[in-house]
Amino acid sequence: MTSGNAQLSKRILSIDILRGLVMIIMALDHTRDFFHIEAMTGDPLNPDTTTGMLFLTRFITHFCAPTFVFLSGLSAYLSAQNKTSSEASKFLLKRGMWLVVVEIVIISLGLTFNPMYNFIILQVIWAIGFSMIFLALFSRISYKTVLITGFILVLGHNLFDLLPAPNNESVGVILKIFFTASGTVVPLGNNHLIGVFYAILPWTGIMFLGYGAGKWFSKDYDPKKRKTNLLNFGAVALILFVALRILGIYGDPAPRKEFQDVFKNLLSFFNVSKYPPSLQYTSLTIGVALVLLAISEKFKNKFTKVLSVYGSVPFFYYVIHFYLLHxxxxIVFFASGYELKDIMSIPFFFRPTKFGFDLWGVYLIWMVVVLALYYPCKWFKKYKETHSQWWLRYI
Structure with a gap:
């Protein structure tokens, strides 16, 4: 292997390491949703009611979705280098539509175990799918168009927080779906609901910025300059987060609350809005992601090798982990003495409101799930490397 190819492989490995890390942490939050005793009744990020450990358990998972979306955009740029502009656009369009279908049909079922689909949950895969559709269109114009649009969406979407709600109900729903959704529930008839938890365009902005950063990872880009860029932009993002958080004028729909307690004030400082991803939230999470990308190229040990296994097959891991958790x-539902009459609940079947364990149980189940998925992920990684069926490009 030539030195250029070796450098490229190393760069790709750094992406897989970071993606693997966030995939593992992400599973912790979903485990908490299913198994924590207060998941359905409390807010783990409320400084008034939470504990330090519970806050940290939820807070560290804040870094998962934006990093995953950012890296999806970065990977889209790298993938496009081996295709014509038309081929890359068509692939993004088809993959985006495929992901939207997967969110509705496969992931919603894994989340709810409700075969009647009474409650369809639209989360990060839905947002990634639509973002890829927009990326397919904007990338045909130019790289610069994607990058500028990404900055506009990330920096400017919180302007909608300052505007009054529209009088027209249909316009209001569309605005929520594309810009301000924080748990918008849209009824479909009497027995079916759609929960839109990820507003599309703020996440599109993050993907577009990831696509823009992809140029730094191209084959002929100077590794030292790439690292400098990652560190500098990461530092700027983190400084922006601190400045906006202190000023409290713009960048988050929920103003920072002041407490008499120093510890509660600390928690409040970091309690930024994910739904939708506010500018302050994005600055913090992507800032950290950029710094980790910069330093992870030097990491090469057994732990990072394990992380790269999960990170190399993120879609496979993401889908399977929901079904394993549920x-x-x-099993725990029936072992706890519940009966068939207790199955139906919203949003998750087999998940009564007053059910679950303390955090120790959540962490134990999380570790079991992550470890159980290592060898399936390793097998699928090898399968993708040794097979070339068309459908593998979509998984």
Missing amino acids: TILV
């Missing part, structure tokens, strides 16, 4: 939930 299967364990069913």
